[in-house]
Amino acid sequence: MFERPYIVGNWKMHGTRAMLSEARAIDRGAERLMKVEVALAPPFTLIHATRKEAGLIGVGAQDCHPAEGGAHTGDISAAMLKDSGAGFVIVGHSERRADHGETDADVKAKAEAALAVGLNAIVCVGETEADRDAGKAEAVVARQLDGSLPQGESAAAKVTVAYEPVWAIGTGRTPTVEDIGAMHCAIRQRLNAIYGEDGAAIRILYGGSVKPENAAELLGADEVGGALVGGASLTAESFLGIVAAAHEALEA
Numbered sequence: 001m002f003e004r005p006y007i008v009g010n011w012k013m014h015g016t017r018a019m020l021s022e023a024r025a026i027d028r029g030a031e032r033l034m035k036v037e038v039a040l041a042p043p044f045t046l047i048h049a050t051r052k053e054a055g056l057i058g059v060g061a062q063d064c065h066p067a068e069g070g071a072h073t074g075d076i077s078a079a080m081l082k083d084s085g086a087g088f089v090i091v092g093h094s095e096r097r098a099d100h101g102e103t104d105a106d107v108k109a110k111a112e113a114a115l116a117v118g119l120n121a122i123v124c125v126g127e128t129e130a131d132r133d134a135g136k137a138e139a140v141v142a143r144q145l146d147g148s149l150p151q152g153e154s155a156a157a158k159v160t161v162a163y164e165p166v167w168a169i170g171t172g173r174t175p176t177v178e179d180i181g182a183m184h185c186a187i188r189q190r191l192n193a194i195y196g197e198d199g200a201a202i203r204i205l206y207g208g209s210v211k212p213e214n215a216a217e218l219l220g221a222d223e224v225g226g227a228l229v230g231g232a233s234l235t236a237e238s239f240l241g242i243v244a245a246a247h248e249a250l251e252a
C-alpha cells in the first residue's frame, strides 16, 4: 500500500442536511486515523455545508461540466465547485458513463476543466462483466486511461485514478486480490507510459463493494493506494471501519 492511503467516500445521490451529522462524525474519526487521507464527495447540494462542518477531511464533487459557464441548464462548472468549497472532483464514474453517455473524451475535458481551476481530479475507469469474460478487461481499461486522463503541465500531480470494475459496484462482488493487483500493475505501466516518471506517484484507488470486512485484504493488493467507496461511505460507522482497516494495515 502507498505511504498515505487515500480513502474517498462517494455518496452518489444520497444525502440531505440530516446526513451532515455523519460527515461530522467521519471528520472526528479521521482525526484519530491521520495516517490515512480521508475525503467525501457528497451531492452538489451538500458540498458547502460539508466543507463547513468537516474541517479536516477532503471534500469534493461527483461530476462537473467541462465548460467554464454558459447555457447548460442544471449543470455545474468546476469553478462553481471550487467556490462552494470542493478540493477535487470525481469524473468518469461508470454510472455517469452509462446514465449520461459520457465518452472518454468527455471525461478528459471534465478533468482538464477541473485542473484548470485548481481542483484535483479522480478519474474512474473499469471494465464491464462482459469485457472481463471476453478477456478484454486490461485492454478496455488501457483505452479508457488513454482517452480520459488529462494532459498538460503538472497534470499527473493532480490526478488520482480509481479502478472500479462495473460489475463490482454495489453488488457485493469483488475481484480476487490477484486480479486487482494485476489490473493495478497494468494501470501503473500505462500511467508511466502516459506521464513518464511522474506516473509513478499517482495513487490508484480500488472501488467496488469495499466494506470494513474486506478492506484490509483488498487494500493489500499490489499497487493499491486506497479505495473509492460507495454504499459503505454513507454511515460514519462503516466508512470509519474502512479507514481504520487502512490505518491498521500501515501499522502491521
Ligand code: PEP
Pocket: 010, 164, 168, 169, 170, 171, 207, 208, 209, 210, 228, 229, 230, 231, 232
Ligand atoms: C462507487 O460507486 O464508486 C462504488 C465503489 O460503490 P460501492 O462501494 O457501493 O460498490
